[in-house]
Every structure is written in C-alpha cells, then in structure tokens.
Amino acid sequence: MKTEKVILEVKNLKKYFRVDSRRVLKAVDDVSFQIYEGETLGIVGESGCGKTTCGRTCIGVYDKTDGQVLYRGQDVHQMNKVQKKEFTKQVQMIFQDPYSSLDPRKKVHDIIAEGMRIHHLVDSGAQEVEEVQKLLLQVGLNAEHASRYVHEFSGGQRQRIGIARALAVNPEFLLCDEPISALDVSVQAQIVNLLVRLQKERGLTSMFIAHDLSMVKHISDRVGVMYLGNMVELAASRELYRNPLHPYTQALLSAIPIPNPEIEKNRKQIHLAGEIPSPMNPPKGCHFCNRCSRAKDRCRMEAPVLREVEPQHYVACHLQ
Numbered sequence: 001m002k003t004e005k006v007i008l009e010v011k012n013l014k015k016y017f018r019v020d021s022r023r024v025l026k027a028v029d030d031v032s033f034q035i036y037e038g039e040t041l042g043i044v045g046e047s048g049c050g051k052t053t054c055g056r057t058c059i060g061v062y063d064k065t066d067g068q069v070l071y072r073g074q075d076v077h078q079m080n081k082v083q084k085k086e087f088t089k090q091v092q093m094i095f096q097d098p099y100s101s102l103d104p105r106k107k108v109h110d111i112i113a114e115g116m117r118i119h120h121l122v123d124s125g126a127q128e129v130e131e132v133q134k135l136l137l138q139v140g141l142n143a144e145h146a147s148r149y150v151h152e153f154s155g156g157q158r159q160r161i162g163i164a165r166a167l168a169v170n171p172e173f174l175l176c177d178e179p180i181s182a183l184d185v186s187v188q189a190q191i192v193n194l195l196v197r198l199q200k201e202r203g204l205t206s207m208f209i210a211h212d213l214s215m216v217k218h219i220s221d222r223v224g225v226m227y228l229g230n231m232v233e234l235a236a237s238r239e240l241y242r243n244p245l246h247p248y249t250q251a252l253l254s255a256i257p258i259p260n261p262e263i264e265k266n267r268k269q270i271h272l273a274g275e276i277p278s279p280m281n282p283p284k285g286c287h288f289c290n291r292c293s294r295a296k297d298r299c300r301m302e303a304p305v306l307r308e309v310e311p312q313h314y315v316a317c318h319l320q
C-alpha cells in the first residue's frame with residue numbers, strides 16, 4: 001500500500017561513465033524522482049536508456065557522478081560502515097538473469113541462508129533450516145529443494161530462489177531489475193503474481209525495472225519512463241496508460257496490442273523513426289527530438305525539464 005512517506009529521494013542524479021580519455025557516456029543525466037513507502041515504482045524504456053544504471057546508483061552499488069540520493073533521509077553515497085551494513089540488509093536486489101546471479105557451487109539452502117548469517121538473523125542451525133524452508137514455501141518451492149544445486153532448476157524456479165534469497169534478510173525495499181525478462185512467457189505472469197503477493201504481504205517498497213509498459217502496468221502504482229538518460233514522464237500507472245503526454249510514451253504505448261479486435265483494428269501505431277541515438281552523443285536540446293514527428297525548433301535547442309503539468313503527472317516536453 002502506497003503511503004505519503006518518501007522512502008527514497010533522488011535529486012538531480014547523474015551517472016557518467018568515462019569511455020576513454022576524451023569521451024564520457026551520460027548513462028543517467030539529471031534525474032529526479034521520489035519513491036513512497038509501500039509503493040512500486042515501475043521504470044521503463046528501451047535498452048540502453050539507463051534503467052539499470054539509475055537503479056544501481058540509487059542503491060549505492062555505483063558511485064554517483066553528481067546529485068544526491070537519500071534513503072530515509074540518509075545520503076546513500078555518504079554512509080559510514082554501520083549505516084551501510086544496515087542499508088544492505090534493508091535494500092535487496094532481484095536480477096534479470098537467474099542463471100548467472102546464483103552461485104552454481106552452493107546448495108540452495110546456503111544461497112538463501114547467506115544473508116541471514118551475515119546479518120546474524122538466526123541463532124542456531126535448526127532455526128536456519130526452518131527459516132529457509134519457510135521461505136522456499138513462500139516462493140512456491142518446497143523444503144526438499146534446499147539440498148539441491150541451482151543447475152537442477154528451471155529458469156522460473158531459479159528466479160523463485162533469487163526472490164527467496166532477497167527476502168531472507170527481511171528487507172523493506174526491493175530493486176527488481178527486469179526480473180522476468182529472461183523467463184519463458186508462460187512463467188512470467190507467475191513470477192509477477194508472486195512478487196505482487198509478497199510485496200503486499202510484507203508491505204515492501206520496490207523499484208521495478210522493465211522493458212515494456214504492458215508488464216509494469218500490473219505491478220506498479222506509478223510509472224517513470226526513461227529515454228536516453230532522462231526521465232521523460234512520471235505519473236500514476238493508470239493515468240499514464242489513459243493519458244500519456246510525452247510523444248515517446250505515446251509511441252511505447254501504441255506498440256502494445258489491445259486484446260479487443262475492434263479497437264485494435266482502428267488503432268494507429270506510432271512508429272518511432274530511426275534508432276535510439278548513442279548516449280555518448282545525444283542530440284542537442286530534447287534527447288528525443290530526432291525521433292519525434294512533432295519536434296519544433298525549440299526542441300532542438302533547449303532541453304525540457306520534467307515538470308508537473310497535471311496533478312501528480314510530470315512530463316519533460318516543450319509541447320505540453
């Protein structure tokens with residue numbers, strides 16, 4: 001359940017990667033947003049637009065280049081050792097690839113129990129066994145799975161193990177980075193439903209990164225759309241789908257098929273011209289201007305800032 005309390009505050013965050021002595025790649029370039037306690041914020045955008053970099057910089061996995069990230073008011077990039085340890089317990093990640101993110105040499109029990117040991121959450125071996133078994137059941141696996149190795153599991157089952165591992169330390173915030181993209185379509189909905197259920201049961205807050213808008217719609221309270229290192233639109237999930245204001249969001253939404261043949265037949269799909277430009281050499285002005293059919297001179301000269309154009313609906317576009 002979304003509350004009014006801000007848990008994560010991102011202010012003018014920049015993350016640049018130095019490519020060589022002369023060039024920098026602006027993966028995240030001046031992004032600001034907030035995540036409220038108990039909500040799921042979806043982040044969408046094409047490959048390479050900076051979603052993973054943004055997520056990882058927000059939780060301190062990457063240093064920032066500029067700006068500030070506050071978690072419960074505390075600067076994520078300025079924590080001392082004790083604060084950092086508590087933060088790494090409270091904030092957990094679920095990765096895209098359940099094949100490479102789980103250690104193949106460890107038994108499932110040890111993978112899940114590792115965090116509990118680091119944070120001294122169990123007093124005895126027996127309690128550890130019990131906790132691991134409880135978690136396995138919660139994610140739809142069973143107790144016997146604890147003694148197996150990850151190669152014995154399917155992709156969907158591995159992702160369930162990854163989720164159990166993240167939950168083992170009883171976190172309050174999850175960064176889910178495309179947790180279903182590597183999975184078979186038939187399994188994707190099961191994992192999304194599992195995440196939705198667990199988030200509700202445990203009152204978790206999460207940032208849910210995904211490629212396409214159709215998937216985040218079901219899981220997110222609000223959705224942020226990224227394009228080439230910028231946040232171009234941010235609104236409540238339903239509002240964004242009903243009333244997309246940025247031409248890029250409109251194009252993304254028009255690519256999602258509607259399961260009603262009448263509506264689908266009469267619908268115009270907006271084709272984006274050209275490729276997404278290199279973040280090393282983005283267009284001047286609005287980064288989207290070279291693919292936007294409505295771009296004006298101003299769009300090619302001046303970068304638009306994200307501003308509230310309707311209550312709680314933010315967009316970075318000169319045409320709004």
Ligand SMILES: Nc1ncnc2c1ncn2[C@@H]1O[C@H](COP(=O)(O)OP(=O)(O)OP(=O)(O)O)[C@@H](O)[C@H]1O
Pocket residue numbers: 017025026027045046047048049050051052053054211279
């Ligand atoms: N460690 C790094 N060093 C240099 N460049 C990087 C690094 N990590 C990411 N990049 C670049 O930063 C940009 C954003 O990458 P990022 O992985 O954040 O995108 P993404 O939106 O998560 O893409 P995808 O949907 O493919 O996962 C890309 O151009 C990428 O090549």
Ligand SMILES: [Mg+2]
Pocket residue numbers: 051052053177
């Ligand atoms: Mg990514």
